[in-house]
Amino acid sequence: MGVSGSGKTTVGQLLAARLGLPFHEGDDFHSAANVAKMAAGHPLTDDDRAGWLATLAAGLGEWRTAGGAVLACSALKESYRQTLQAGAGAPLSWVFLDTDPAVLRARLEHRQGHYMKADMLGSQLDTLEKPTYGLHLTDDAPPETLVDQVVTRLHLLPAAT
Ligand SMILES: Nc1ncnc2c1ncn2[C@@H]1O[C@H](COP(=O)(O)OP(=O)(O)OP(=O)(O)O)[C@@H](O)[C@H]1O
Numbered sequence: 001m002g003v004s005g006s007g008k009t010t011v012g013q014l015l016a017a018r019l020g021l022p023f024h025e026g027d028d029f030h031s032a033a034n035v036a037k038m039a040a041g042h043p044l045t046d047d048d049r050a051g052w053l054a055t056l057a058a059g060l061g062e063w064r065t066a067g068g069a070v071l072a073c074s075a076l077k078e079s080y081r082q083t084l085q086a087g088a089g090a091p092l093s094w095v096f097l098d099t100d101p102a103v104l105r106a107r108l109e110h111r112q113g114h115y116m117k118a119d120m121l122g123s124q125l126d127t128l129e130k131p132t133y134g135l136h137l138t139d140d141a142p143p144e145t146l147v148d149q150v151v152t153r154l155h156l157l158p159a160a161t
């Protein structure tokens with residue numbers, strides 16, 4: 001979890017590969033209307049996010065039953081995280097990419113081909129309610145190093161094959 005540009009997709013994909021688990025991209029579950037709204041530079045509201053979060057919550061329940069997965073999802077507010085947790089049906093392991101705002105801005109200004117632009121960063125940070133639990137990663141370190149930290153600090157093992 002974390003705001004746009006914090007590295008959820010980048011780190012999440014690497015983590016899933018390391019663990020031998022499926023990776024799910026939360027952005028892929030947004031409605032076309034939500035994507036169009038963000039692409040036009042308008043932040044989503046709680047109402048806009050409700051259906052998206054309900055879909056992801058249901059997905060988490062299914063993915064847990066199927067053996068686990070890594071989900072990249074902004075999950076900016078505590079209420080959003082509670083929705084996701086309720087759907088999962090077992091305690092989720094939260095990894096919060098708590099990246100410095102200046103680093104975030106630089107990343108988003110350089111990222112190509114993504115609808116979420118740097119001018120949305122302010123609203124993302126304003127909406128963010130930092131969790132008081134989970135693993136918080138604050139280092140501006142390479143993605144592989146962040147994955148090392150997740151695996152070590154959460155004591156994660158590759159899925160049995
Ligand atoms: N640890 C990192 N070090 C350097 N660059 C990174 C790191 N993590 C991500 N990046 C780069 O920052 C940009 C944003 O990363 P990414 O798309 O993974 O973020 P995100 O949180 O999934 O964003 P969004 O929510 O907007 O989809 C990408 O260009 C990515 O290559």
Ligand SMILES: O=C(O)[C@H](O)[C@@H](O)[C@H](O)[C@H](O)CO
Pocket residue numbers: 003004005026027030044049073074075076116
């Ligand atoms: O809750 C939100 O505002 C959204 O999930 C955003 O975080 C975007 O999906 C993502 O950042 C796009 O790249």
